[in-house]
Amino acid sequence: MYPKSLEELITSLTQLPSLGPKSAERIALYLLxxxxxxxxxxxxxxxxxxxGYCVQCNSFTEGKLCAICxxxxxxxxxxCVVEEPHQVALLERSGIFKGLYYVLHGSIAPLEGKNPQDLKVTKLIKRIKxxxxxxxxxATNxxxxxxxxxxxxxxFKVKVSCLAKGIPVGGNIEYVDELTLKEAFKGRQEV
Ligand SMILES: [Zn+2]
Incomplete structure (x- = not known):
């Protein structure tokens, strides 16, 4: 229907998450x-x-260390240990935590072939020691x-705490609203 280059852009945009063909077409025409x-x-x-990734916490950074570290x-x-780098941004937006982070870059899901050895824990242990x-x-459920x-x-000789109730079991911290996340963080319990 459109010239080849415009059709190609629409196709590329359709491959992005959450963008259906209609939105992709709208964006392509807007850009044109x-x-x-x-x-x-x-x-x-x-x-x-x-x-890239911060050498200390594995979060996103443009330098060697991220701005938080x-x-x-x-x-x-x-x-605060999270599964993925974007969850650092999520917690930062809530303003609930003023410490440092550590990103595991994954979670354990045996059925999907994700095992404990896939988690990046080495630097965390080194920091604890x-x-x-x-x-x-x-900060995972x-x-x-x-x-x-x-x-x-x-x-290790360190206090370990888990988030309080409110986050569904097996659920991810990004699936709850900010208030629930704050409450879960504030009410965290030592395990
Ligand atoms: Zn960092």
């Missing part, structure tokens, strides 16, 4: 009409190449991951 937006978008996408105001004695960490908060992490951390 606004050449300066195309430049902006290309630049922003190209800049994604700068993103580099911030002297953060409570360096508390670490060397950085005088007083509390590790496990994915049961296999949670049980594995509790068992692992019990080997």
């Amino acid at each position: 009409d606004k050449p300066h937006k195309i430049e902006q978008l290309i630049k922003a996408i190209k800049n994604l190449e700068k993103i 580099e911030n002297p105001q953060r409570d360096k004695h508390k670490i 060397e950085d005088h960490i007083k509390e590790v908060i496990l 994915q049961e296999f991951t949670l049980h594995y992490m509790i068992k692992l951390l019990k080997n």
Whole structure:
């Protein structure tokens, strides 16, 4: 229906999450009409190449350390463990936590072939041993991951806490509203 290049753009956009053919068509036509937006978008996408992972917490960063790890105001004695880097942003938006983070880059799901050895825990253990960490908060309700992490951390002299009720078992912290997340965080219990 459209010239080949426009059809190709619509097809590419359709492959993005949450974009159906109609939205993809609307965006493609919008961009065709606004050449300066195309430049902006290309630049922003190209800049994604700068993103890597923090050497300390595995979260997103453009430098060696992420802004949170580099911030002297953060409570360096508390670490909040999350499954994926975008969950750091989620907790930061809620403003509930002023400590540091650690990203596992995954969760344990035996049926999907995801095993404990797939989690990146080495640097977390090193930090617990060397950085005088007083509390590790496990911000996951994915049961296999949670049980594995509790068992692992019990080997070290550190307080381990889990989020309070409110987050469905097996559920992810991103599936609850901000207030529920705050309450679950505030009411966290030592295990
Ligand atoms: Zn970091």
